[in-house]
Amino acid sequence: MASENLIEIRDVNFTYDVRPVLKGINMNIPRGKVVAIMGLSGCGKTTLLRLIGAQILPTSGQVVVDGQVTSALDREGVFALRRRMGMLFQFGALFTDMTVFDNVAFPLREHTRLPESLIRDLVMMKLHAVGLHAVWNMRPAELSGGMARRVALARCLALDPMLIMYDEPFTGLDPISMSVIGNLVRRLNDALGATSIIVTHDVQESLRIVDYIYFMADGVVIAQGTPEEIRHSDTPFVHQFVHGEIDGPMAFHYPAAPYGADLEVEAAHA
Amino acid sequence: MPERLISTVRGIGHRVVEAVWRLGYAARFFVATLFHSGASFRRFHLTIKEIYFSGVLSLIIILVSGLFVGMVLGLQGYETLQKYGSESALGTLVALSLVRELGPVLAALLFASRAGSAITAEIGLMKATEQLSAMEMMAVDPIARVVAPRFWGGVISMPLLAALFSAIGVFGGYLVGVVLIGVDEGQFWSQMQAAVDFRQDIVNGVIKSVVFGVAVTAIALFEGYDAPPTAEGVSHATTRTVVTSSLAVLGLDFVLTAFMFRGV
Numbered sequence: 001m002a003s004e005n006l007i008e009i010r011d012v013n014f015t016y017d018v019r020p021v022l023k024g025i026n027m028n029i030p031r032g033k034v035v036a037i038m039g040l041s042g043c044g045k046t047t048l049l050r051l052i053g054a055q056i057l058p059t060s061g062q063v064v065v066d067g068q069v070t071s072a073l074d075r076e077g078v079f080a081l082r083r084r085m086g087m088l089f090q091f092g093a094l095f096t097d098m099t100v101f102d103n104v105a106f107p108l109r110e111h112t113r114l115p116e117s118l119i120r121d122l123v124m125m126k127l128h129a130v131g132l133h134a135v136w137n138m139r140p141a142e143l144s145g146g147m148a149r150r151v152a153l154a155r156c157l158a159l160d161p162m163l164i165m166y167d168e169p170f171t172g173l174d175p176i177s178m179s180v181i182g183n184l185v186r187r188l189n190d191a192l193g194a195t196s197i198i199v200t201h202d203v204q205e206s207l208r209i210v211d212y213i214y215f216m217a218d219g220v221v222i223a224q225g226t227p228e229e230i231r232h233s234d235t236p237f238v239h240q241f242v243h244g245e246i247d248g249p250m251a252f253h254y255p256a257a258p259y260g261a262d263l264e265v266e267a268a269h270a
Numbered sequence: 271m272p273e274r275l276i277s278t279v280r281g282i283g284h285r286v287v288e289a290v291w292r293l294g295y296a297a298r299f300f301v302a303t304l305f306h307s308g309a310s311f312r313r314f315h316l317t318i319k320e321i322y323f324s325g326v327l328s329l330i331i332i333l334v335s336g337l338f339v340g341m342v343l344g345l346q347g348y349e350t351l352q353k354y355g356s357e358s359a360l361g362t363l364v365a366l367s368l369v370r371e372l373g374p375v376l377a378a379l380l381f382a383s384r385a386g387s388a389i390t391a392e393i394g395l396m397k398a399t400e401q402l403s404a405m406e407m408m409a410v411d412p413i414a415r416v417v418a419p420r421f422w423g424g425v426i427s428m429p430l431l432a433a434l435f436s437a438i439g440v441f442g443g444y445l446v447g448v449v450l451i452g453v454d455e456g457q458f459w460s461q462m463q464a465a466v467d468f469r470q471d472i473v474n475g476v477i478k479s480v481v482f483g484v485a486v487t488a489i490a491l492f493e494g495y496d497a498p499p500t501a502e503g504v505s506h507a508t509t510r511t512v513v514t515s516s517l518a519v520l521g522l523d524f525v526l527t528a529f530m531f532r533g534v
Binding site: 053055078079080082083085086087089090091093094095096097106107110111152155 | 392395396399400401403404406407408409410411415
């Protein structure tokens with residue numbers, strides 16, 4: 001019997017060189033849900049995605065994906081697991097030497113022996129799902145940022161993954177493209193019966209589309225809840241983050257010695 | 271003073287450890303490339319595409335350089351040989367210089383600056399734009415899919431380019447020596463035919479160019495794969511490819527020549 005959670009992260013620590021990035025993280029990602037992981041840049045969100053994709057292994061603790069502990073898998077096991085995952089990178093990471101069509105066909109050609117006519121139909125269907133079947137013969141350099149990300153999304157979906165991970169999918173997009181991507185995330189997740197994880201710091205768009213949110217700061221989970229709970233959270237950091245306040249637990253000034261010392265005015269005052 | 275000394279020694283030690291570590295990493299990368307080369311031959315169209323990029327697109331620079339080098343050899347060779355009344359040996363001089371040394375070495379140096387730098391920049395940028403990570407996340411090994419076909423593309427192209435360089439160089443020598451200066455055509459070709467040995471000269475030249483092809487392509491691929499994913503990182507890696515592979519070609523040429531032409 002498959003567990004209710006597609007992903008379980010248990011007491012995970014991750015240290016990069018000597019710098020601890022994740023400190024005792026526990027998270028559950030239930031099947032069929034869209035879950036957001038939010039926090040400031042550099043708080044370990046992307047590291048978490050790489051742990052789930054088994055690109056890196058935890059220093060201690062366990063990452064369990066669909067019942068399999070990633071650190072116990074060999075290379076073939078990791079690749080078999082990844083074939084059932086899709087990951088949308090921050091700027092799409094489309095292969096620039098291929099057309100849009102070849103990009104979306106790439107996973108199909110690498111992992112299946114389908115005839116070219118069937119691949120063509122599948123690629124056009126995936127492109128249609130993101131509203132871009134008209135650009136199949138364009139090069140990635142000819143696309144706008146939002147379009148490139150939608151094409152990359154179509155490529156993620158090529159093998160009908162059980163899990164789709166989004167690394168900052170809204171960064172650098174205009175409000176319309178942002179809504180388009182946001183709606184696609186939700187709609188495709190439900191249509192495919194997949195599970196989605198969005199790493200983001202775009203609060204308003206995420207609160208609109210996700211089922212559950214984890215807040216991270218400095219390598220630990222500091223708050224979690226449904227969008228409604230997060231909106232009304234009284235945790236000072238979450239309140240500051242959701243409402244975009246300049247000062248709060250995250251101070252405007254980077255920690256520093258007294259300002260006067262930099263201006264060398266202390267002596268004058270003394 | 272002792273503190274400065276200690277920090278200098280520590281700095282040297284650190285650099286040596288770094289260099290040895292990098293060499294080991296490069297060796298592992300090379301072995302992994304060979305190990306994952308199966309797909310480059312099973313799906314040969316991937317390798318053919320790379321032969322086009324590193325081989326066919328290098329043709330212009332190889333052919334033009336080869337022609338001029340041959341023409342210079344014809345001129346300089348004639349100048350020297352005619353002092354001894356042996357200008358009929360011009361064909362031999364041009365052909366042996368090209369087939370044994372200048373063909374493989376100059377073609378490899380040009381290959382390093384034309385195709386090697388392009389390979390490094392391409393792979394470095396693929397890394398910087400997360401294309402390699404994306405491939406890994408699609409359960410496709412970038413070494414098998416991106417690195418190995420480029421490696422074999424380079425290794426197959428290099429001897430062909432060197433052969434073309436030598437051939438067009440001989441033609442350049444012929445143009446200057448025979449057509450322009452008026453050395454006897456029969457002597458030019460017949461002396462060349464008599465002096466150039468297939469096993470000793472041609473095969474050794476080909477072996478050299480294969481070794482150079484392996485060295486230049488492997489260095490270019492490693493530098494690209496290992497480049498820090500920033501604009502500065504990729505630009506430094508590209509420079510290092512050209513410098514390191516040029517030095518490697520010249521160093522290897524000496525070693526190979528010492529083994530191949532001892533006492534000939």
